[in-house]
Amino acid sequence: MDYTQLVTALKENNSKKINELLEALRPRLMAFLRVHMNADRADAEDCVQNSLLDSIEIIKEDRLNDPGQVVSYILSTCRNNYLKMRRDKRTESLDEVSEDQRQAPRQLQSLLDEEQKRLLEWCLNQLKKEYQKFMQYWFDHPDTHTNKVAEHFGISVNNAWTRKHRLIKKLNECYRKKSNL
Protein backbone atom coordinates (compact mmCIF):
# COMPACT_ATOMS: atom_id res chain seq x y z
CA MET A 1 0.00 0.00 0.00
CA ASP A 2 1.31 3.41 -0.96
CA TYR A 3 0.90 5.71 2.01
CA THR A 4 1.91 8.82 0.07
CA GLN A 5 -1.73 8.66 -1.03
CA LEU A 6 -2.62 9.66 2.52
CA VAL A 7 -0.88 12.99 2.03
CA THR A 8 -2.74 13.57 -1.23
CA ALA A 9 -6.07 12.46 0.24
CA LEU A 10 -5.67 14.77 3.23
CA LYS A 11 -4.81 17.71 1.00
CA GLU A 12 -7.80 16.98 -1.21
CA ASN A 13 -9.99 16.32 1.83
CA ASN A 14 -11.00 12.95 0.35
CA SER A 15 -12.67 11.44 3.43
CA LYS A 16 -13.36 8.06 1.89
CA LYS A 17 -9.76 7.53 0.89
CA ILE A 18 -8.48 8.92 4.20
CA ASN A 19 -10.63 6.47 6.17
CA GLU A 20 -9.64 3.57 3.95
CA LEU A 21 -5.94 4.27 4.43
CA LEU A 22 -6.21 4.89 8.16
CA GLU A 23 -8.21 1.70 8.70
CA ALA A 24 -5.51 -0.26 6.89
CA LEU A 25 -2.76 1.43 8.85
CA ARG A 26 -4.31 1.17 12.31
CA PRO A 27 -3.94 -2.61 12.92
CA ARG A 28 -0.41 -2.57 11.51
CA LEU A 29 0.64 0.16 13.92
CA MET A 30 -1.05 -1.82 16.70
CA ALA A 31 1.07 -4.81 15.76
CA PHE A 32 4.23 -2.66 15.82
CA LEU A 33 3.48 -1.37 19.30
CA ARG A 34 2.50 -4.74 20.67
CA VAL A 35 5.28 -6.83 19.11
CA HIS A 36 8.15 -4.37 19.13
CA MET A 37 7.37 -2.11 22.06
CA ASN A 38 5.67 -4.77 24.20
CA ALA A 39 2.64 -2.54 24.61
CA ASP A 40 -0.53 -3.99 26.04
CA ARG A 41 -3.62 -3.86 23.89
CA ALA A 42 -5.31 -0.90 25.57
CA ASP A 43 -2.18 1.26 25.53
CA ALA A 44 -1.51 0.34 21.90
CA GLU A 45 -5.05 1.34 20.89
CA ASP A 46 -4.81 4.70 22.66
CA CYS A 47 -1.37 5.37 21.31
CA VAL A 48 -2.24 4.55 17.70
CA GLN A 49 -5.31 6.77 17.88
CA ASN A 50 -3.34 9.72 19.27
CA SER A 51 -0.46 9.20 16.86
CA LEU A 52 -2.75 9.15 13.84
CA LEU A 53 -4.43 12.35 15.00
CA ASP A 54 -1.04 14.02 15.55
CA SER A 55 0.22 12.88 12.16
CA ILE A 56 -2.90 14.04 10.33
CA GLU A 57 -2.53 17.47 11.89
CA ILE A 58 1.11 17.73 10.81
CA ILE A 59 0.30 16.62 7.26
CA LYS A 60 -2.67 18.98 6.99
CA GLU A 61 -0.54 21.87 8.15
CA ASP A 62 1.92 20.95 5.41
CA ARG A 63 4.71 20.48 7.93
CA LEU A 64 5.85 17.16 6.51
CA ASN A 65 8.76 18.01 4.20
CA ASP A 66 8.87 14.81 2.20
CA PRO A 67 5.56 12.94 1.56
CA GLY A 68 7.66 9.85 0.73
CA GLN A 69 8.63 9.74 4.41
CA VAL A 70 5.05 9.57 5.67
CA VAL A 71 5.33 5.94 6.91
CA SER A 72 8.57 6.65 8.67
CA TYR A 73 7.06 9.76 10.25
CA ILE A 74 3.92 8.02 11.50
CA LEU A 75 5.96 5.11 12.88
CA SER A 76 8.30 7.46 14.75
CA THR A 77 5.33 9.42 16.10
CA CYS A 78 3.81 6.20 17.32
CA ARG A 79 7.02 5.08 19.00
CA ASN A 80 7.65 8.45 20.64
CA ASN A 81 4.09 8.76 21.85
CA TYR A 82 4.29 5.30 23.36
CA LEU A 83 7.57 6.08 25.13
CA LYS A 84 6.03 9.27 26.45
CA MET A 85 2.99 7.33 27.63
CA ARG A 86 5.24 4.89 29.48
CA ARG A 87 7.25 7.72 30.95
CA ASP A 88 4.10 9.39 32.21
CA LYS A 89 2.86 6.13 33.66
CA ARG A 90 6.05 5.16 35.38
CA THR A 91 7.22 8.70 36.17
CA GLU A 92 10.54 7.86 34.59
CA SER A 93 12.52 10.35 32.55
CA LEU A 94 12.50 9.89 28.79
CA ASP A 95 16.25 9.28 28.94
CA GLU A 96 15.79 6.37 31.29
CA VAL A 97 13.16 4.87 29.03
CA SER A 98 15.38 5.30 26.00
CA GLU A 99 18.18 3.57 27.86
CA ASP A 100 15.75 0.73 28.47
CA GLN A 101 14.95 0.54 24.81
CA ARG A 102 18.59 0.25 23.84
CA GLN A 103 19.12 -2.83 25.94
CA ALA A 104 19.42 -5.72 23.54
CA PRO A 105 18.21 -8.24 22.70
CA ARG A 106 14.66 -6.97 22.82
CA GLN A 107 12.05 -9.44 23.94
CA LEU A 108 9.53 -9.47 21.12
CA GLN A 109 5.96 -10.11 22.09
CA SER A 110 3.82 -12.45 20.07
CA LEU A 111 0.25 -11.33 19.47
CA LEU A 112 -0.97 -14.88 19.87
CA ASP A 113 -2.93 -15.57 23.01
CA GLU A 114 -2.69 -18.90 24.82
CA GLU A 115 -5.55 -20.39 22.88
CA GLN A 116 -4.01 -19.43 19.54
CA LYS A 117 -0.67 -20.76 20.70
CA ARG A 118 -2.25 -24.11 21.51
CA LEU A 119 -3.77 -24.18 18.06
CA LEU A 120 -0.44 -23.32 16.51
CA GLU A 121 1.17 -26.16 18.46
CA TRP A 122 -1.55 -28.49 17.22
CA CYS A 123 -0.79 -27.38 13.65
CA LEU A 124 2.92 -27.86 14.25
CA ASN A 125 2.26 -31.44 15.36
CA GLN A 126 0.45 -32.09 12.08
CA LEU A 127 3.59 -31.33 10.09
CA LYS A 128 5.79 -34.20 8.95
CA LYS A 129 8.46 -35.06 11.55
CA GLU A 130 11.13 -34.02 9.10
CA TYR A 131 9.67 -30.51 8.85
CA GLN A 132 9.20 -30.25 12.61
CA LYS A 133 12.89 -31.11 13.01
CA PHE A 134 13.77 -28.48 10.44
CA MET A 135 11.99 -25.73 12.37
CA GLN A 136 13.34 -26.98 15.69
CA TYR A 137 16.88 -26.91 14.29
CA TRP A 138 16.35 -23.44 12.86
CA PHE A 139 15.40 -21.97 16.22
CA ASP A 140 17.79 -24.10 18.27
CA HIS A 141 20.74 -22.67 16.32
CA PRO A 142 20.02 -18.95 16.03
CA ASP A 143 23.68 -18.15 15.35
CA THR A 144 24.10 -20.74 12.65
CA HIS A 145 24.41 -19.42 9.14
CA THR A 146 21.73 -20.63 6.72
CA ASN A 147 24.52 -22.44 4.82
CA LYS A 148 24.95 -24.76 7.79
CA VAL A 149 21.21 -25.36 8.13
CA ALA A 150 21.03 -26.18 4.41
CA GLU A 151 24.04 -28.50 4.73
CA HIS A 152 22.56 -30.22 7.76
CA PHE A 153 19.37 -31.04 5.84
CA GLY A 154 21.06 -31.72 2.50
CA ILE A 155 19.32 -28.92 0.62
CA SER A 156 20.44 -25.71 -1.06
CA VAL A 157 20.48 -22.41 0.83
CA ASN A 158 17.67 -21.05 -1.32
CA ASN A 159 15.62 -24.13 -0.62
CA ALA A 160 16.23 -23.71 3.10
CA TRP A 161 14.73 -20.20 2.98
CA THR A 162 11.87 -21.40 0.79
CA ARG A 163 11.16 -24.32 3.10
CA LYS A 164 11.12 -22.07 6.12
CA HIS A 165 8.82 -19.56 4.41
CA ARG A 166 6.41 -22.29 3.28
CA LEU A 167 6.28 -23.91 6.70
CA ILE A 168 5.59 -20.64 8.50
CA LYS A 169 2.93 -19.77 5.93
CA LYS A 170 1.37 -23.20 6.24
CA LEU A 171 1.27 -22.95 10.03
CA ASN A 172 -0.23 -19.49 9.80
CA GLU A 173 -2.97 -20.71 7.48
CA CYS A 174 -3.59 -23.78 9.62
CA TYR A 175 -4.13 -22.03 12.92
CA ARG A 176 -6.20 -19.28 11.35
CA LYS A 177 -8.40 -21.89 9.70
CA LYS A 178 -8.57 -23.88 12.90
CA SER A 179 -9.63 -20.87 14.95
CA ASN A 180 -12.08 -19.96 12.19
CA LEU A 181 -10.95 -16.39 11.94
Next chain:
Amino acid sequence: MHKMSRDLELEKQIDAYIKGKLTEEQALELWEKLLENPDYIELLDTELGLKSILEERASSDSADDTDVSSAKERSIIYSIQRYWKWMAAAAVVIILVVAVNILRINTSQNLKNVAVKNIQLAENLSSARILRSQSSGLSVADSLLNVGFEAAISGNVGKALAMYNKIITDHGDEPAVVKAFLNRGIIQYNNGKFDHSISSFRKVLANINKKNPILKEKALWYMGNAYINTDRLEQARNAIHSVYAMDGIYRHSAFRLLKKLDYKLGNVDF
Protein backbone atom coordinates in the same frame (compact mmCIF):
# COMPACT_ATOMS: atom_id res chain seq x y z
CA MET B 1 -4.00 -15.78 3.50
CA HIS B 2 -4.17 -14.90 -0.17
CA LYS B 3 -1.27 -15.71 -2.48
CA MET B 4 1.52 -13.39 -1.43
CA SER B 5 4.56 -12.36 -3.38
CA ARG B 6 7.79 -13.29 -1.69
CA ASP B 7 10.50 -10.87 -0.65
CA LEU B 8 13.57 -12.85 0.36
CA GLU B 9 15.46 -9.81 1.66
CA LEU B 10 12.55 -8.97 3.93
CA GLU B 11 12.40 -12.60 5.13
CA LYS B 12 16.09 -12.46 6.03
CA GLN B 13 15.58 -9.22 7.93
CA ILE B 14 12.63 -10.71 9.82
CA ASP B 15 14.74 -13.73 10.72
CA ALA B 16 17.54 -11.51 12.00
CA TYR B 17 15.01 -9.41 13.92
CA ILE B 18 13.49 -12.43 15.64
CA LYS B 19 16.96 -13.66 16.55
CA GLY B 20 17.72 -10.27 18.13
CA LYS B 21 20.40 -9.34 15.64
CA LEU B 22 19.04 -5.98 14.46
CA THR B 23 19.80 -2.63 16.04
CA GLU B 24 16.88 -0.45 17.03
CA GLU B 25 17.40 1.64 13.91
CA GLN B 26 17.42 -1.42 11.66
CA ALA B 27 14.33 -2.77 13.42
CA LEU B 28 12.46 0.46 12.75
CA GLU B 29 13.47 0.30 9.09
CA LEU B 30 12.14 -3.24 9.00
CA TRP B 31 8.82 -2.13 10.50
CA GLU B 32 8.51 0.58 7.86
CA LYS B 33 8.67 -2.18 5.26
CA LEU B 34 6.29 -4.36 7.25
CA LEU B 35 3.68 -1.60 7.34
CA GLU B 36 3.71 -1.78 3.57
CA ASN B 37 3.69 -5.61 3.53
CA PRO B 38 1.07 -6.60 6.13
CA ASP B 39 1.12 -10.27 5.07
CA TYR B 40 4.57 -10.44 6.52
CA ILE B 41 3.33 -9.01 9.83
CA GLU B 42 1.11 -12.08 10.13
CA LEU B 43 4.01 -14.38 9.31
CA LEU B 44 6.26 -12.57 11.78
CA ASP B 45 3.64 -13.11 14.47
CA THR B 46 3.30 -16.81 13.60
CA GLU B 47 7.06 -17.18 13.69
CA LEU B 48 7.26 -15.54 17.12
CA GLY B 49 4.58 -17.91 18.41
CA LEU B 50 6.38 -20.87 16.89
CA LYS B 51 9.69 -19.79 18.37
CA SER B 52 8.21 -19.64 21.83
CA ILE B 53 6.63 -23.12 21.44
CA LEU B 54 9.88 -24.66 20.20
CA GLU B 55 11.91 -22.99 22.93
CA GLU B 56 9.54 -24.39 25.53
CA ARG B 57 9.95 -27.84 23.97
CA ALA B 58 13.72 -27.53 23.97
CA SER B 59 13.81 -26.48 27.63
CA SER B 60 11.44 -29.29 28.58
CA ASP B 61 13.65 -31.78 26.70
CA SER B 62 16.67 -30.51 28.57
CA ALA B 63 14.79 -30.92 31.86
CA ASP B 64 14.05 -34.50 30.84
CA ASP B 65 17.76 -35.02 30.12
CA THR B 66 18.54 -33.78 33.61
CA ASP B 67 16.04 -36.28 35.00
CA VAL B 68 17.73 -39.06 33.04
CA SER B 69 21.14 -38.06 34.45
CA SER B 70 19.74 -38.04 37.95
CA ALA B 71 18.22 -41.44 37.36
CA LYS B 72 21.61 -42.78 36.23
CA GLU B 73 23.27 -41.42 39.36
CA ARG B 74 20.61 -43.02 41.51
CA SER B 75 21.15 -46.27 39.67
CA ILE B 76 24.89 -46.26 40.47
CA ILE B 77 24.22 -45.60 44.14
CA TYR B 78 21.68 -48.40 44.15
CA SER B 79 24.24 -50.78 42.64
CA ILE B 80 26.62 -50.10 45.48
CA GLN B 81 23.91 -50.63 48.01
CA ARG B 82 23.08 -54.04 46.57
CA TYR B 83 26.12 -55.36 48.41
CA TRP B 84 24.75 -54.21 51.72
CA LYS B 85 21.78 -56.43 52.27
CA TRP B 86 20.54 -54.72 55.36
CA MET B 87 20.72 -51.33 53.65
CA ALA B 88 18.80 -52.71 50.71
CA ALA B 89 16.15 -54.09 53.00
CA ALA B 90 15.90 -50.76 54.78
CA ALA B 91 15.66 -49.00 51.41
CA VAL B 92 12.82 -51.28 50.39
CA VAL B 93 10.96 -50.47 53.58
CA ILE B 94 11.52 -46.74 53.07
CA ILE B 95 10.37 -46.95 49.47
CA LEU B 96 7.28 -48.85 50.51
CA VAL B 97 6.45 -46.30 53.20
CA VAL B 98 6.93 -43.41 50.76
CA ALA B 99 4.90 -45.15 48.05
CA VAL B 100 2.05 -45.90 50.42
CA ASN B 101 2.01 -42.28 51.59
CA ILE B 102 2.04 -40.93 48.05
CA LEU B 103 -0.78 -43.30 47.15
CA ARG B 104 -2.73 -42.18 50.15
CA ILE B 105 -2.29 -38.52 49.25
CA ASN B 106 -3.30 -39.15 45.63
CA THR B 107 -6.37 -41.17 46.41
CA SER B 108 -7.59 -38.80 49.06
CA GLN B 109 -6.98 -35.77 46.91
CA ASN B 110 -10.16 -33.82 46.58
CA LEU B 111 -11.36 -33.78 43.00
CA LYS B 112 -12.22 -30.13 43.34
CA ASN B 113 -8.56 -29.38 43.82
CA VAL B 114 -7.92 -30.80 40.38
CA ALA B 115 -10.57 -28.68 38.69
CA VAL B 116 -9.65 -25.30 37.24
CA LYS B 117 -9.50 -22.88 40.15
CA ASN B 118 -9.49 -19.56 38.44
CA ILE B 119 -9.90 -18.91 34.74
CA GLN B 120 -7.35 -16.45 33.42
CA LEU B 121 -9.43 -13.63 31.99
CA ALA B 122 -6.90 -12.09 29.61
CA GLU B 123 -6.28 -15.45 27.97
CA ASN B 124 -9.78 -16.82 27.90
CA LEU B 125 -12.30 -14.05 27.47
CA SER B 126 -13.39 -13.75 23.86
CA SER B 127 -13.33 -10.40 22.16
CA ALA B 128 -13.78 -9.08 18.64
CA ARG B 129 -10.59 -9.36 16.65
CA ILE B 130 -8.90 -6.00 16.06
CA LEU B 131 -6.37 -7.22 13.55
CA ARG B 132 -8.97 -8.75 11.30
CA SER B 133 -11.10 -5.67 11.10
CA GLN B 134 -9.03 -3.89 8.53
CA SER B 135 -11.70 -3.44 5.93
CA SER B 136 -14.88 -3.07 7.97
CA GLY B 137 -15.98 -1.41 11.18
CA LEU B 138 -17.01 -3.28 14.32
CA SER B 139 -20.67 -3.96 15.01
CA VAL B 140 -22.21 -2.55 18.19
CA ALA B 141 -22.21 -6.01 19.78
CA ASP B 142 -18.54 -6.52 18.91
CA SER B 143 -17.69 -3.12 20.34
CA LEU B 144 -19.51 -4.05 23.56
CA LEU B 145 -17.51 -7.28 23.67
CA ASN B 146 -14.30 -5.27 23.48
CA VAL B 147 -15.44 -2.79 26.12
CA GLY B 148 -16.31 -5.77 28.33
CA PHE B 149 -12.92 -7.34 27.73
CA GLU B 150 -11.11 -4.14 28.59
CA ALA B 151 -13.19 -3.68 31.74
CA ALA B 152 -12.62 -7.28 32.85
CA ILE B 153 -8.86 -7.24 32.46
CA SER B 154 -8.73 -3.86 34.20
CA GLY B 155 -10.43 -5.45 37.18
CA ASN B 156 -13.88 -3.95 36.60
CA VAL B 157 -15.70 -7.26 36.39
CA GLY B 158 -19.10 -5.68 37.18
CA LYS B 159 -18.89 -3.44 34.14
CA ALA B 160 -17.78 -6.38 32.00
CA LEU B 161 -20.79 -8.39 33.14
CA ALA B 162 -23.07 -5.46 32.35
CA MET B 163 -21.66 -5.29 28.80
CA TYR B 164 -22.12 -9.04 28.26
CA ASN B 165 -25.68 -8.90 29.63
CA LYS B 166 -26.45 -6.00 27.31
CA ILE B 167 -25.26 -8.03 24.31
CA ILE B 168 -27.39 -10.97 25.45
CA THR B 169 -30.47 -8.78 25.94
CA ASP B 170 -30.19 -6.39 23.00
CA HIS B 171 -28.22 -8.33 20.40
CA GLY B 172 -29.39 -11.89 20.96
CA ASP B 173 -29.50 -12.70 17.27
CA GLU B 174 -25.90 -11.68 16.52
CA PRO B 175 -22.87 -14.00 16.54
CA ALA B 176 -21.31 -11.99 19.38
CA VAL B 177 -23.94 -13.33 21.77
CA VAL B 178 -22.17 -16.71 21.96
CA LYS B 179 -18.98 -15.03 23.10
CA ALA B 180 -20.98 -12.93 25.55
CA PHE B 181 -22.45 -16.08 27.14
CA LEU B 182 -19.02 -17.69 27.32
CA ASN B 183 -17.43 -14.62 28.90
CA ARG B 184 -20.29 -14.28 31.37
CA GLY B 185 -19.89 -17.94 32.30
CA ILE B 186 -16.16 -17.47 32.87
CA ILE B 187 -16.71 -14.50 35.17
CA GLN B 188 -19.46 -16.32 37.07
CA TYR B 189 -17.12 -19.31 37.42
CA ASN B 190 -14.41 -17.13 38.90
CA ASN B 191 -16.95 -15.62 41.30
CA GLY B 192 -17.77 -19.10 42.55
CA LYS B 193 -21.29 -19.01 41.06
CA PHE B 194 -20.91 -22.37 39.42
CA ASP B 195 -24.62 -23.00 38.82
CA HIS B 196 -24.95 -19.68 37.01
CA SER B 197 -21.84 -20.38 35.00
CA ILE B 198 -23.22 -23.78 33.96
CA SER B 199 -26.36 -22.05 32.65
CA SER B 200 -24.23 -19.60 30.66
CA PHE B 201 -22.05 -22.35 29.21
CA ARG B 202 -25.19 -24.27 28.26
CA LYS B 203 -26.37 -21.19 26.35
CA VAL B 204 -23.08 -21.17 24.48
CA LEU B 205 -23.64 -24.76 23.44
CA ALA B 206 -27.23 -24.05 22.43
CA ASN B 207 -26.29 -21.08 20.26
CA ILE B 208 -22.91 -22.16 18.93
CA ASN B 209 -22.19 -22.23 15.25
CA LYS B 210 -20.70 -25.53 14.11
CA LYS B 211 -17.87 -23.65 12.48
CA ASN B 212 -16.55 -22.51 15.82
CA PRO B 213 -15.29 -25.62 17.61
CA ILE B 214 -12.97 -23.69 19.90
CA LEU B 215 -15.77 -21.84 21.67
CA LYS B 216 -17.67 -25.11 22.00
CA GLU B 217 -14.66 -26.85 23.45
CA LYS B 218 -14.05 -24.04 25.92
CA ALA B 219 -17.68 -24.01 27.03
CA LEU B 220 -17.68 -27.78 27.55
CA TRP B 221 -14.36 -27.72 29.38
CA TYR B 222 -15.34 -25.03 31.83
CA MET B 223 -18.83 -26.48 32.22
CA GLY B 224 -17.26 -29.82 33.15
CA ASN B 225 -15.10 -28.08 35.73
CA ALA B 226 -18.11 -26.22 37.10
CA TYR B 227 -19.96 -29.53 37.48
CA ILE B 228 -17.04 -30.88 39.50
CA ASN B 229 -17.29 -27.88 41.77
CA THR B 230 -20.98 -28.61 42.33
CA ASP B 231 -20.32 -32.33 42.92
CA ARG B 232 -22.27 -33.43 39.86
CA LEU B 233 -19.65 -35.86 38.74
CA GLU B 234 -21.66 -37.79 36.13
CA GLN B 235 -22.48 -34.57 34.27
CA ALA B 236 -18.88 -33.49 34.70
CA ARG B 237 -17.70 -36.73 33.17
CA ASN B 238 -20.02 -36.34 30.18
CA ALA B 239 -18.82 -32.83 29.49
CA ILE B 240 -15.14 -33.66 29.95
CA HIS B 241 -15.50 -36.76 27.82
CA SER B 242 -16.98 -34.62 25.02
CA VAL B 243 -13.96 -32.32 25.32
CA TYR B 244 -11.60 -35.29 25.09
CA ALA B 245 -13.47 -36.62 22.04
CA MET B 246 -13.12 -33.25 20.29
CA ASP B 247 -9.38 -33.87 20.17
CA GLY B 248 -8.65 -30.19 20.51
CA ILE B 249 -6.67 -27.89 22.73
CA TYR B 250 -7.83 -29.35 26.08
CA ARG B 251 -7.42 -32.98 25.08
CA HIS B 252 -4.54 -33.79 27.43
CA SER B 253 -6.04 -31.95 30.38
CA ALA B 254 -9.39 -33.63 29.70
CA PHE B 255 -7.74 -37.05 29.62
CA ARG B 256 -6.09 -36.51 33.00
CA LEU B 257 -9.32 -35.26 34.52
CA LEU B 258 -11.32 -38.14 33.02
CA LYS B 259 -9.03 -40.67 34.71
CA LYS B 260 -9.61 -39.04 38.08
CA LEU B 261 -13.35 -38.79 37.49
CA ASP B 262 -13.55 -42.44 36.47
CA TYR B 263 -11.65 -43.43 39.58
CA LYS B 264 -13.95 -41.39 41.76
CA LEU B 265 -17.06 -42.73 40.01
CA GLY B 266 -15.80 -46.28 40.30
CA ASN B 267 -15.71 -46.75 36.55
CA VAL B 268 -12.43 -48.66 36.68
CA ASP B 269 -11.52 -52.01 38.16
CA PHE B 270 -8.54 -52.26 40.49
